[in-house]
Amino acid sequence: MSMERAAMASMRRMSHSGQAGTTTLAPGTVRRTLAFADRYRTTLAGFLLLSVVTAVLGVASPVLAGDVVDAITAGGEAALIVRLALLIAAVALVDAVLQVVTKWTSASLGEQVIYDLRTRVFDHVQTMPVAFFQRARTGALVSRLNNDVIGAQSAISRTLSGVVANLVSLLLTLAVMLATSWQITLLALVLLPLFLVPARWVGGTLAALSRERAGHNAAMGDQMTERFSAPGATLVKLWGRPAEESAEFARRADRVRRAGVTISVRQSVFTTLLTLVSALALAAVYGVGGLQALAGGLDAGDVVTMALLLTRLYAPLTSLANARVEIMTALVSFERVFEVLDLRPLIREPEQPTALPAGPLEVRLEAVRFAYPSAKEVSLASLEEVAVLDERGGVEVLHGLDVTVPAGSTVALVGSSGAGKSTIAHLLTRLYDVTSGAVRIGGVDVRQLSFGDLQRAVGMVTQDGHLFHDTVRANLTLAAPDADDAQIWDAIDRARLRPVIEALPDGLDTVVGERGYRLSGGERQRMTIARMLLASPRVVVLDEATAALDSTNERAIQEALSEALAGRTAVVIAHRLSTVREADQILVVEDGRIVERGTHAELLACQGRYAQLHRTQFATGT
Numbered sequence: 207m208s209m210e211r212a213a214m215a216s217m218r219r220m221s222h223s224g225q226a227g228t229t230t231l232a233p234g235t236v237r238r239t240l241a242f243a244d245r246y247r248t249t250l251a252g253f254l255l256l257s258v259v260t261a262v263l264g265v266a267s268p269v270l271a272g273d274v275v276d277a278i279t280a281g282g283e284a285a286l287i288v289r290l291a292l293l294i295a296a297v298a299l300v301d302a303v304l305q306v307v308t309k310w311t312s313a314s315l316g317e318q319v320i321y322d323l324r325t326r327v328f329d330h331v332q333t334m335p336v337a338f339f340q341r342a343r344t345g346a347l348v349s350r351l352n353n354d355v356i357g358a359q360s361a362i363s364r365t366l367s368g369v370v371a372n373l374v375s376l377l378l379t380l381a382v383m384l385a386t387s388w389q390i391t392l393l394a395l396v397l398l399p400l401f402l403v404p405a406r407w408v409g410g411t412l413a414a415l416s417r418e419r420a421g422h423n424a425a426m427g428d429q430m431t432e433r434f435s436a437p438g439a440t441l442v443k444l445w446g447r448p449a450e451e452s453a454e455f456a457r458r459a460d461r462v463r464r465a466g467v468t469i470s471v472r473q474s475v476f477t478t479l480l481t482l483v484s485a486l487a488l489a490a491v492y493g494v495g496g497l498q499a500l501a502g503g504l505d506a507g508d509v510v511t512m513a514l515l516l517t518r519l520y521a522p523l524t525s526l527a528n529a530r531v532e533i534m535t536a537l538v539s540f541e542r543v544f545e546v547l548d549l550r551p552l553i554r555e556p557e558q559p560t561a562l563p564a565g566p567l568e569v570r571l572e573a574v575r576f577a578y579p580s581a582k583e584v585s586l587a588s589l590e591e592v593a594v595l596d597e598r599g600g601v602e603v604l605h606g607l608d609v610t611v612p613a614g615s616t617v618a619l620v621g622s623s624g625a626g627k628s629t630i631a632h633l634l635t636r637l638y639d640v641t642s643g644a645v646r647i648g649g650v651d652v653r654q655l656s657f658g659d660l661q662r663a664v665g666m667v668t669q670d671g672h673l674f675h676d677t678v679r680a681n682l683t684l685a686a687p688d689a690d691d692a693q694i695w696d697a698i699d700r701a702r703l704r705p706v707i708e709a710l711p712d713g714l715d716t717v718v719g720e721r722g723y724r725l726s727g728g729e730r731q732r733m734t735i736a737r738m739l740l741a742s743p744r745v746v747v748l749d750e751a752t753a754a755l756d757s758t759n760e761r762a763i764q765e766a767l768s769e770a771l772a773g774r775t776a777v778v779i780a781h782r783l784s785t786v787r788e789a790d791q792i793l794v795v796e797d798g799r800i801v802e803r804g805t806h807a808e809l810l811a812c813q814g815r816y817a818q819l820h821r822t823q824f825a826t827g828t
């Protein structure tokens with residue numbers, strides 16, 4: 207590698223040195239990183255062996271070149287010169303092959319580390335409770351999976367192996383140089399501070415600048431994802447201040463532009479300086495070496511060898527000078543990955559799950575008390591992008607509920623906003639676990655069920671009817687992947703959706719959802735009903751839409767639901783009078799307690815809270 211290229215490579219490494227700075231690592235990070243690296247020890251050992259062989263070949267070539275010059279000046283035999291030339295060619299050939307093998311080894315190692323970390327983080331994040339996703343910023347989470355994982359692999363594939371390879375190359379070069387001419391070697395080393403001082407200074411300032419640039423880029427990314435999502439863009443159109451949004455974006459883009467120019471200029475000044483210093487050192491080698499050769503203290507070949515070796519001295523030195531910053535940066539990435547892997551999921555699957563009984567299932571809440579978990583229990587400050595986590599939480603929202611929903615019957619939950627109805631629904635589906643008491647399905651505590659059994663037994667239909675950016679078929683068969691077209695159309699018919707799906711450009715294969723074909727609110731709701739019908743759970747938890755639907759939609763949904771709930775145990779957060787009237791039992795929830803229970807007629811007769819709600823909330827219902 208030429209000195210200039212080495213300097214450039216070293217600069218590139220420095221400008222990537224993002225977050226190191228003065229950061230201190232969590233205790234144990236180094237130990238854990240080494241423990242993690244241990245699984246790659248065979249590949250690492252192979253890589254290091256290759257590095258040693260490459261280093262030996264690297265010094266062999268200058269020594270052989272010197273021998274050629276000596277053979278010429280000594281007026282020696284032609285056969286020796288040919289032999290030496292062939293040897294140089296052989297060294298170059300072996301070196302070329304080893305370069306490819308080394309690249310292959312380090313690339314496989316690096317990609318393997320990325321693969322291992324990525325799949326581990328993804329699998330782990332999937333086990334996190336809903337509360338975690340409600341708090342973490344998606345951008346921060348995605349960055350953890352992308353940037354930090356790549357940063358962490360560089361700790362192993364580049365830094366760990368790079369440091370050793372550079373050290374081997376440096377020591378070998380120095381040894382041969384010292385053996386050839388200790389005076390010239392000392393001279394080359396005296397020039398070293400000229401190399402190292404600017405290298406460290408620029409390394410430090412570039413790291414700070416890169417950090418600042420990364421921060422602004424991340425902020426721009428966040429602004430774009432938030433503002434350019436359909437709901438965000440709508441909000442800005444309706445209420446936002448586009449001029450201020452633009453100014454804010456332009457301010458950040460400008461900072462990125464300025465940081466970019468400064469980084470480039472500093473990099474180029476530094477590279478030029480390095481090239482200059484190495485050229486000066488080369489001049490010194492030729493000058494001092496030439497004079498020594500004239501005085502008979504050195505062969506001409508040694509001068510050539512020294513000059514060639516000098517080009518191999520500074521590259522590993524510059525890399526090693528910045529190794530600390532690089533290692534710290536990579537370790538910080540590792541630490542950030544470990545931080546996510548260390549989060550213990552709040553909702554865990556039992557090791558020995560209990561099986562559910564066959565047939566219709568009773569749902570029972572026994573002395574259920576519940577407080578939403580605090581941020582500390584479910585989240586990380588760095589993923590919420592706040593300095594410290596919100597300490598609040600833990601306030602009890604359900605205060606000792608006892609409810610029994612007999613198998614096959616429907617219970618309607620009514621009450622004012624914030625009373626705790628959705629919270630009850632979350633507990634039935636184990637999006638959260640009770641703080642005390644128990645939720646039992648078919649007599650089994652939900653915490654004793656396997657996730658698969660619980661998911662198959664309890665189906666929740668939510669208000670928002672979220673659809674993935676995928677085909678109608680994929681969205682419907684989410685919980686029933688084996689369903690055939692006949693079953694899918696049957697569910698669509700029962701959800702009163704056939705005309706809607708038939709009118710779509712590609713029928714069942716039309717892409718809907720986030721960026722696909724838009725369905726209306728009522729149509730989306732019927733999609734979720736069709737999904738539930740296909741999955742056919744024995745218990746249905748339903749959060750009725752609060753939004754007023756037009757009468758056709760309303761009737762279609764009502765008919766679909768009545769059919770869907772028939773024969774199943776159902777807990778419905780009711781917003782429509784018709785649902786409430788048809789329920790076998792109505793529970794009035796207020797302030798986390800059940801204040802009244804009975805049928806529609808019974809509750810109206812007692813002229814309490816339900817009667818009041820009936821007059822206000824359900825007055826306009828059908």
Ligand SMILES: Nc1ncnc2c1ncn2[C@@H]1O[C@H](COP(=O)(O)OP(=O)(O)OP(=O)(O)O)[C@@H](O)[C@H]1O
Pocket residue numbers: 340578603621622623624625626627628629630
């Ligand atoms: N994720 C959460 N973290 C902390 N507190 C929450 C969370 N979700 C809801 N709460 C609080 O729990 C209480 C009950 O809320 P819940 O959503 O169960 O009410 P609701 O009866 O379903 O209301 P609505 O009819 O408006 O949907 C409220 O005080 C609410 O602020």
